[in-house]
Amino acid sequence: MNSAGEEPKTMEISRYVSSIPKSPFYKIVDYVKELGYEDKVLYLNVGLPRFDTPEHILAAASKASLESFTKYTPEAGIMELREAIADKLKKENKIEADPNSEIFVTCGAQAGLYVALKTLLNPGDEVLIPSPFYPPYYAHTILMGAKPVLVPYIMKDGLSLNPDEIEKAITPKSRAIFIHTPNNPIGGVLSRENLKAISEVVLKHNLVVISDEPYEKILFDGAEHTSIGSLPGMEDNTITLNSLSKTYSMTGLRIGYAVANRNFMTNFLKVHHAINICANSVAQKAAVAALNGPHDFLRDWQQEYDANRNRIVRAIDEIPKVSLAVKPIGTFYCFLDIREMGMSSEEAAEFFVREGKVVTTPGSGFGSHGEGFVRISFATSPTIIETAMNNIRGCLGG
Ligand SMILES: Cc1ncc(COP(=O)(O)O)c(C=O)c1O
Numbered sequence: 001m002n003s004a005g006e007e008p009k010t011m012e013i014s015r016y017v018s019s020i021p022k023s024p025f026y027k028i029v030d031y032v033k034e035l036g037y038e039d040k041v042l043y044l045n046v047g048l049p050r051f052d053t054p055e056h057i058l059a060a061a062s063k064a065s066l067e068s069f070t071k072y073t074p075e076a077g078i079m080e081l082r083e084a085i086a087d088k089l090k091k092e093n094k095i096e097a098d099p100n101s102e103i104f105v106t107c108g109a110q111a112g113l114y115v116a117l118k119t120l121l122n123p124g125d126e127v128l129i130p131s132p133f134y135p136p137y138y139a140h141t142i143l144m145g146a147k148p149v150l151v152p153y154i155m156k157d158g159l160s161l162n163p164d165e166i167e168k169a170i171t172p173k174s175r176a177i178f179i180h181t182p183n184n185p186i187g188g189v190l191s192r193e194n195l196k197a198i199s200e201v202v203l204k205h206n207l208v209v210i211s212d213e214p215y216e217k218i219l220f221d222g223a224e225h226t227s228i229g230s231l232p233g234m235e236d237n238t239i240t241l242n243s244l245s246k247t248y249s250m251t252g253l254r255i256g257y258a259v260a261n262r263n264f265m266t267n268f269l270k271v272h273h274a275i276n277i278c279a280n281s282v283a284q285k286a287a288v289a290a291l292n293g294p295h296d297f298l299r300d301w302q303q304e305y306d307a308n309r310n311r312i313v314r315a316i317d318e319i320p321k322v323s324l325a326v327k328p329i330g331t332f333y334c335f336l337d338i339r340e341m342g343m344s345s346e347e348a349a350e351f352f353v354r355e356g357k358v359v360t361t362p363g364s365g366f367g368s369h370g371e372g373f374v375r376i377s378f379a380t381s382p383t384i385i386e387t388a389m390n391n392i393r394g395c396l397g398g
Pocket of ligand 1: 047107108109110111134180184212214242243244245251254255256
């Protein structure tokens, strides 16, 4: 209502923003509210670890606040954090990056994605997006006035991309391709061999890879993570984005980072500065503690994710009309094939809420190739997973 008590006039909205559809992501939560089931359902739609942020990370954040470390930091982030990131990249990802010029601390990987695309793209450029996809890849591409071109994943005997399909989708306007492994929403991991074959196509056509790797440490069954930026010849064709959100259960602290060559990062700075100036100062101190501190808690977290994953795999095996798109070997998600239920993914998600009191995310929220699936997050407690699986069994029989 305005001051005269009238409905507000409709403001004209950017055509880019208008063309981003409302995600079924939110629609399913609206559906829960509509039924008045907010307190009755089990939430398997939430993509964040249930664990508290470890104490040494919280202590670093408290100390920084109490010391009034609350002013702007250097735009690229405090040097001790960039140095910690450089060490980690070298040790774990086999990527050599100069903390002075090739690493930028971002407000989560999400802001890194936006800033990277804004730095890279012109309107009309085409961006290859393996599909189903994390929805912001699509939204950010549209916001840049660029065109998303979907390349379907192969979800058979694990997750992979067909390099020939990628090559077929390339046109003179193609500029970049998203690579995302371990993968949300599918739970698969792209193999080193597959990434190698993809990198050959990328180099042949001089594309830029935007490699989004926030789940790199959540792996099962001996799966290994490869950063595509570490493969031969890829240094100048890769922007690596990562995040401390999921690994350290600090999603609200909003710390991620972007890594690319100096030429790109000089320009990245212009956009990052225009939007963020810098990442949160207190959270940067917490991030230093996270990267340099003990990591033994990860083993316990990992064990719980693994136990949850095994519970789901066993249960789904016994429940009729549903199966897993691939056996999850990375992230805390699995992608449930619901095609035999004879419903759309939105209908199936609503059915699970109504009949099973379980909230999942309709696969259509991850693009057209996600239709026929729902995503389950198992970053929740073992008891919730157990009950939710029993409820799904209850409403499908078996
Ligand atoms: C694939 C993927 N990339 C990026 C992000 C964003 O992470 P951050 O919290 O670092 O912004 C998420 C969060 O769910 C994600 O799943």
